[in-house]
Each structure stands twice: as structure tokens, then as C-alpha cells.
């Protein structure tokens with residue numbers, strides 16, 4: 001048998017999420033978003049969709065097409081900063097970068113599948129669709145390895161208190177009032193849990209006393225004193241040379257970031 005295979009996408013998904021951090025690590029059931037998987041024409045796929053409409057959920061098998069490399073050990077975003085064997089994780093960096101996601105199937109319109117929340121970026125190639133069958137696919141009692149331990153730790157009360165200094169408060173209020181942007185809940189959740197440097201959680205040191213965390217398209221600069229985290233200021237995630245370059249892929253919150261930089265230049 002030839003050890004390599006050639007796969008052809010059956011279609012591409014439109015999620016409107018151009019950059020990876022806009023997608024969740026796993027899709028949230030609470031998110032009311034809609035996404036569209038459009039299958040390619042002239043291949044009989046309309047017929048292959050027959051009888052699928054009765055399933056409220058389907059599996060998508062897809063390709064992490066934005067990734068080029070893989071590593072045997074990876075740092076999962078949740079839990080302590082500990083590397084895990086790749087095959088014990090759902091990391092996108094894999095030798096064969098195949099993704100699998102069970103998504104709500106809302107309806108079918110010809111070759112288009114209207115889907116609920118999912119964790120794929122815009123334009124991701126999809127290779128297959130299968131019905132999600134609870135009797136075969138759901139095993140709620142199954143042991144979930146190291147993730148069981150992480151979930152148990154995350155259910156304990158948060159170890160740090162988080163406070164916004166005057167400038168950070170002013171900036172957060174301006175973002176909310178002018179642009180309806182509020183990443184404080186996510187920021188507080190991450191920092192209250194563990195503010196130590198962590199590559200996947202986008203926390204790093206800045207100099208001797210400061211830390212910076214990336215939160216969506218934004219950043220926050222903070223200090224840690226014992227169990228107290230103080231957020232000193234907010235920053236844009238992208239420098240002006242990116243924000244002003246319209247050739248670049250759609251950058252999230254581009255206009256808000258440019259306006260923010262006019263008030264608080266920091267690059």
C-alpha cells in the first residue's frame with residue numbers, strides 16, 4: 001500500500017473568523033453563532049446529503065490548513081504549564097493535521113449546511129461529514145486522563161485577585177463606551193486562575209517586573225504581588241504597521257485599535 005494518501009476537500013467552511021484566536025479551543029454550546037459549510041458543486045454531494053437533516057449534530061472532519069509544523073509535546077491552554085504528549089491532546093499541531101468537531105446542524109439548503117458554533121477558522125477545508133449518533137459516540141462516564149485533573153483544579157476557587165489600575169479602568173471603559181468591546185471577563189478569568197508566563201495562554205514577561213497577556217486582539221500589562229494581580233494598562237495586539245496595511249488578512253477590531261493608538265500611542 002502506498003504510505004501516502006491524497007484527500008480532496010468536499011467543501012470549505014465560512015465562519016468569518018479570520019484569525020485563530022477568534023475561535024474557541026472547543027466550540028461552546030452557549031454561542032448562538034451560525035456558520036456555513038458549502039459543499040463543492042457538480043460532485044453529487046446534494047444527493048449524499050439526503051437523510052442527514054434528521055440529525056441535530058454532525059461530525060466534521062477537517063484539515064488544520066494554517067499549520068505547517070508539529071511537535072511531539074505540546075502545552076495545552078488549560079491547566080498547569082505542563083507539556084503533554086501530542087496524542088493525549090486536541091492540539092492543532094499534528095503530523096497529519098486532521099481536526100474533528102461535533103457541530104449542531106441547524107438546516108440544509110441545497111449544497112449548504114447551516115451549522116451552529118464551531119472551532120474552525122474561515123476557509124478551512126472539510127473532508128468529510130458523518131452523523132453524530134449519541135448511542136455510538138457519547139460515553140459520558142469515560143475517563144478523561146489528565147483533563148479530569150485539570151477540570152477538578154479549575155473547579156476550585158481562583159487563587160489570585162485581579163484589580164484594574166486607574167489608566168486600565170479608563171481604557172476599558174472607553175473601549176466599552178465607544179466600541180462595545182469588553183474583554184475584561186476573559187482577562188479576569190485567566191489572570192485570577194494563574195498569571196504566570198505561559199506560551200499558549202499568551203502570557204509573557206516584560207522586563208523585570210511587568211507581565212503582558214494577549215486577550216483576543218488586545219493586550220494587558222500587569223504586575224503580580226503575592227496573590228494580587230494589578231492590570232496597569234491596556235494595549236493593542238497589533239502594531240500600527242499591521243493595522244495600516246490593508247493587504248493583511250482582516251484584522252479583528254482594526255478601527256478600534258487605530259483609534260485607541262491615537263489616544264494612547266505605545267508602539
Ligand SMILES: C[S@@+](CC[C@H](N)C(=O)[O-])C[C@H]1O[C@@H](n2cnc3c(N)ncnc32)[C@H](O)[C@@H]1O
Pocket residue numbers: 020021023024025026063064065066067090091092098099100101119120121124125
Ligand atoms: C484545539 S483545536 C480543536 C479542533 C477540533 N475540535 C479537534 O478536536 O480536532 C481548535 C483550534 O484550532 C485552531 N484552528 C481552527 N481552524 C484552523 C485551521 N484551519 N488551521 C489551523 N488551526 C485552526 C483554532 O485556534 C482553534 O481554537
